[in-house]
Amino acid sequence: MSKDDQILEEFTSKEYEHGWSVDFEADEAxxxxxxDIIRFISAKKEEPQWLLDWRLKAFKKWTEMxxxxxxxxxxxxxxxxxxxxxxAPKQDKKPKSLDEVDPELLKTFERLGISLTEQxxxxxxxxxxxxxxxxxxxxxxxxxxxxxxxxxxxxxxVQEHPELVKxxxxxxxxxxxxxxxxxxxxxFSDGSFCYIPSGVRCPMELSTYFRINAANTGQFxxxxxxxxxxxxxSYLEGCTAPQRDENxxxxxxxxxxxxxxxxxxxxxxxxxxPGDKNGKGGIYNFVTKRGxxxxxxxxISWTQVETGSAVTWxxxxxxxxxxxxxxxxxxxAVTNNYQQADTGTKMIHIGKNTxxxxxxxxxxxxxxxxxYRGQVHIMKRAENARNFSQCDSLLMGDKCGxxxxxxxxxxxxxxxxxxxxxxxxxxxxxxxxxxxxxxxxESAVALIVNGFAKEVMSKLPMExxxxxxxxxxLTLEGSVG
Amino acid sequence: MLKIDNLHASVEGKEILKGINLEVKxxxxxxxxxxxxxxxxxLASVLAGREEYEIEEGSVTYQGKDLLELAPEExxxxxxxxxxxxxxxxxxxxxxNFLKTAVNQTRxxxxxxxxxAVSFLKVMKEKMKLVDIDQALLSRALNxxxxxxxxxxxxxFQMAMLEPTLSILDETDSGLDIDALKIxxxxxxxxxxxxxxxxxxxxxxxxxxxxxxxxxxxLYQGRIVKSGDKSLAHELEDKGYDWIKEEVAxx
Ligand SMILES: Nc1ncnc2c1ncn2[C@@H]1O[C@H](COP(=O)(O)OP(=O)(O)O)[C@@H](O)[C@H]1O
Ligand SMILES: [Mg+2]
Numbered sequence: 070m071s072k073d074d075q076i077l078e079e080f081t082s083k084e085y086e087h088g089w090s091v092d093f094e095a096d097e098a099x100x101x102x103x104x105d106i107i108r109f110i111s112a113k114k115e116e117p118q119w120l121l122d123w124r125l126k127a128f129k130k131w132t133e134m135x136x137x138x139x140x141x142x143x144x145x146x147x148x149x150x151x152x153x154x155x156x157a158p159k160q161d162k163k164p165k166s167l168d169e170v171d172p173e174l175l176k177t178f179e180r181l182g183i184s185l186t187e188q189x190x191x192x193x194x195x196x197x198x199x200x201x202x203x204x205x206x207x208x209x210x211x212x213x214x215x216x217x218x219x220x221x222x223x224x225x226x227v228q229e230h231p232e233l234v235k236x237x238x239x240x241x242x243x244x245x246x247x248x249x250x251x252x253x254x255x256x257f258s259d260g261s262f263c264y265i266p267s268g269v270r271c272p273m274e275l276s277t278y279f280r281i282n283a284a285n286t287g288q289f290x291x292x293x294x295x296x297x298x299x300x301x302x303s304y305l306e307g308c309t310a311p312q313r314d315e316n317x318x319x320x321x322x323x324x325x326x327x328x329x330x331x332x333x334x335x336x337x338x339x340x341x342x343p344g345d346k347n348g349k350g351g352i353y354n355f356v357t358k359r360g361x362x363x364x365x366x367x368x369i370s371w372t373q374v375e376t377g378s379a380v381t382w383x384x385x386x387x388x389x390x391x392x393x394x395x396x397x398x399x400x401x402a403v404t405n406n407y408q409q410a411d412t413g414t415k416m417i418h419i420g421k422n423t424x425x426x427x428x429x430x431x432x433x434x435x436x437x438x439x440x441y442r443g444q445v446h447i448m449k450r451a452e453n454a455r456n457f458s459q460c461d462s463l464l465m466g467d468k469c470g471x472x473x474x475x476x477x478x479x480x481x482x483x484x485x486x487x488x489x490x491x492x493x494x495x496x497x498x499x500x501x502x503x504x505x506x507x508x509x510x511e512s513a514v515a516l517i518v519n520g521f522a523k524e525v526m527s528k529l530p531m532e533x534x535x536x537x538x539x540x541x542x543l544t545l546e547g548s549v550g
Numbered sequence: 551m552l553k554i555d556n557l558h559a560s561v562e563g564k565e566i567l568k569g570i571n572l573e574v575k576x577x578x579x580x581x582x583x584x585x586x587x588x589x590x591x592x593l594a595s596v597l598a599g600r601e602e603y604e605i606e607e608g609s610v611t612y613q614g615k616d617l618l619e620l621a622p623e624e625x626x627x628x629x630x631x632x633x634x635x636x637x638x639x640x641x642x643x644x645x646x647n648f649l650k651t652a653v654n655q656t657r658x659x660x661x662x663x664x665x666x667a668v669s670f671l672k673v674m675k676e677k678m679k680l681v682d683i684d685q686a687l688l689s690r691a692l693n694x695x696x697x698x699x700x701x702x703x704x705x706x707f708q709m710a711m712l713e714p715t716l717s718i719l720d721e722t723d724s725g726l727d728i729d730a731l732k733i734x735x736x737x738x739x740x741x742x743x744x745x746x747x748x749x750x751x752x753x754x755x756x757x758x759x760x761x762x763x764x765x766x767x768x769l770y771q772g773r774i775v776k777s778g779d780k781s782l783a784h785e786l787e788d789k790g791y792d793w794i795k796e797e798v799a800x801x
Contacts (some may be wrong), residue, residue: 133791497602502638505598506708507626507659516651520642520691 086131096153097286098280101475103197103206104128108254110155114224114258117231118465120238127244127254135246139410140381141428141472142351144316152318154284197222197261197277209273218302220275223291223543226262233264237295238317241361241388249320249355249423253289257322257480259364260290263298265331274530276305279321287318296331298364301481303334311369316344316379320355322436329391334372337385338537341377348407351379358385362394362420371414372528374537376544379408384442386415389423389451395423401537401542403518404437411475413443418454418484427458430522433469434545438474447484454484463521465514465545515542551576551595551718551747552617557608559596566592568772574716579743581758581783582751585767585791590751591635594690594720599625614717626652627659628748629715630679633722634707640692645704648692649711650702656670656712671714677710681737698725706737713741718749723757735760755787 083350098109107128113123197220213220219230226234244254260276263341279290296302306323324335344351354377360369371385387396398414416425425445433439445456449468462471473490479487495517496531502511519526526534552574559567566589574580582590596603597610599622610617616623640648653673654664665673678685681703693701702722709717721736723731738748738761750761758766758780767774768781770791774796776782786794 144631263665412625475774496638498638500599501600501622502634502640503648503652505626505632505634506648507623507656508652509621509623509655512655514763515646516643517640523642 101150108519122287130245131251142409153286217266218548223260250357257291265299271302292323298328301331306337323358325360328369332368336372344379354378356383361388365391368395372399375402392420399523403432406435408437411440415444418451421452431462442474458488460490553611558606581763595725631714635699635720645688
């Protein structure tokens, strides 16, 4: 066996750390999707009629749509009637405060390293925890509300701030935008809502933590972030799921609205269960994330570290409508074993002097396939638009694949668009050099990979960066020897 | 400290080392010279544990242990250091970060506590003086875009940080101008002690004016064909390698 092969062997032997599940009593809908299920979900949430109508419209459209097959991923047909669309851990009544939350639930999050007890939380991070379909706790609500910031579960927002939800829901990702967005719009069960009023700089990181627990259940959450004029917020999203033999579906939607001079930073560390080393099980992650820089001088920045999921289909995008607005996409996507990722971004330049920057780092190991797919569209009106894209791929071994699909449409001659791409392999030379200095193989790989991904990792908020670095190492553990 | 006995090694089915015998004692400096392609770097790589080289025959004992049994990082933990002829680039990883990992893993392997950031930086500051290396260089990605001289100096800096027992310097002099050569040699000399040993691989005599060897060996076609003291290096400088080649051919 060559050295590279040994390296691969070892890397592929790693285990998923968050692969346990807890038996809660759950409040569930029967498997399958139809109008009644949607009515059931809407009723459970005590939703207003307009929202039920919105869901039903999305559902109708969804039934007429076709699942996209253009991504560079392969998976068997999904049996949408076999999925449960609603599962909530049973709580006696809706908790009013953290003290009333089921201690088992709190423990579940503790095990994930996320304490929902406010005193124990790292200072500077407020958390909304979503388990299966339902938000179970939101921390630091009072502190935030003094500034007029609304940070709560989506269901709560529907009850407490219906006018805001009605105004922005579907304004960035229309209910019928694409197959998975339509499905989400029909059956979404919860998620996070965040509203930053004019002129307010959110003093702490806001964070949502998603956990799929129940078997055979899909997770369909929605996040809506509205940043009013001159406001600023940094938002974090993390996720894990138990280890199960069957594939589970996750189809989320994230919408961001940025008004004039507003700035939103959205960071994700995605660690859904990737399946075992033979490719059995794992999450199908079909996510639509989009932000609109509606006002002049606004800015939206996406940073993602994608380590999990069996199949990932995800293109966090920016619509740069306001003049001088800016969009950024920083991504590290790691695939190992049989994981498949097709991820990238769209930067749609509409306003004048709009700028976008794309930095994508793909790392492939095992028999995985890792694709970057990105679109830069400079529209007619976008005078002096600029884009810079850098797409680097790092391969470990020769059984994996890295692919780059850049699409560039320029309709205005004043645009400057730059695209750079590199592909490299982790060399035996590099690993031997590290080993000669006393660094074992696994740490050597972690070091090299983190070095490769550094430009993206440095964009993550501190608390997240450390976790993300460890995750990269864990995902690739055993890949090099 | 080190005893190499009848060592044969091959790569891709081709025998490169054809029976090396060498003994190095604590406190000694050995120079290995020889024309290009003789197998000097191969010997260094085999000692450091590079896996692409197959050991066909022979043994290597280091501090009473079978060196060939140990993984490369275990050899490093046991105090074996190789200054590479061609140091490797690691993009995005600073020398500082790299060395912090290296020093702490080595310390852990030896049952010592890892150094925290503050103590590590303190040690680094001291060692930086030894080889006159700049902080700015250490913050840059390891060896990436370094000049030849910077790479070599960085190797010796790493050696200073890791405080090895047996150092193997593979052509550390190549690509250095005379000032840099003096600095590097000076660093190596300061690190010398009665408890450690150095093997200097070079094919110029020049370096040996600054790092004075106790023994000089000529490696040619995978064998040590001649050994002597410092004067052998001078003889090689004057007469070149042809007379050695003729001697070997005559055998
Ligand atoms: N990895 C390798 N693959 C094939 N041949 C090699 C390899 N490493 C060394 N060699 C060959 O072994 C011989 C000795 O090389 P080397 O040890 O680098 O010599 P030196 O350092 O004395 O110049 C050369 O003929 C070289 O081409
Ligand atoms: Mg050599």
